[in-house]
Amino acid sequence: MSDEPLSDLGLAVLLLNSVDLLEDPADRMASDPVWWRRALGRHGHADLARTQRNADLPMLHALRATIRTVFECDDAEDARRVLNLALLYADAVVQVEPDGLAVSGGLRGRLLFAVAEHVATHGVARLGICASDPCRCAYVDTTRAGTRRYCCTLCNDRAAARAYRRRKGETGS
Numbered sequence: 001m002s003d004e005p006l007s008d009l010g011l012a013v014l015l016l017n018s019v020d021l022l023e024d025p026a027d028r029m030a031s032d033p034v035w036w037r038r039a040l041g042r043h044g045h046a047d048l049a050r051t052q053r054n055a056d057l058p059m060l061h062a063l064r065a066t067i068r069t070v071f072e073c074d075d076a077e078d079a080r081r082v083l084n085l086a087l088l089y090a091d092a093v094v095q096v097e098p099d100g101l102a103v104s105g106g107l108r109g110r111l112l113f114a115v116a117e118h119v120a121t122h123g124v125a126r127l128g129i130c131a132s133d134p135c136r137c138a139y140v141d142t143t144r145a146g147t148r149r150y151c152c153t154l155c156n157d158r159a160a161a162r163a164y165r166r167r168k169g170e171t172g173s
């Protein structure tokens, strides 16, 4: 992993994966933003981490649900509809700054805009949910072929081992 701060799209994935069904408890951001603050700090966003308050939790939960809906969309049109509505409610207004585009609406505006930018360019094919049951973690597929199916190497290996056992079971019986 590089020391580069995580991109806003990366932060959106990080927010989604605050729920990890393989962890106990699964929702590590259920009652306080401690996990989220640590995760932001670990990914090069210490300043942002310091601004996250308990009062932000309802917004973070709602934002997480909205972005998850987008990642679960099979259809780009559906994803666009969800995003456009969410951007409207977040008062996410885009302005041209000397160093690029800036969006209002705080963290909510930023993450929604990052996901929207991705969907506008690439559609929804590369926004995925891990196929290694029961994991439901999210990922952005950056492979050249666009064939990624799992959130991490661990899930990939677990799925491969399961498939191997299944094949062995079929031939062995």
Ligand SMILES: [Zn+2]
Pocket: 130, 131, 132, 135, 136, 137, 150, 151, 152, 155
């Ligand atoms: Zn996974």
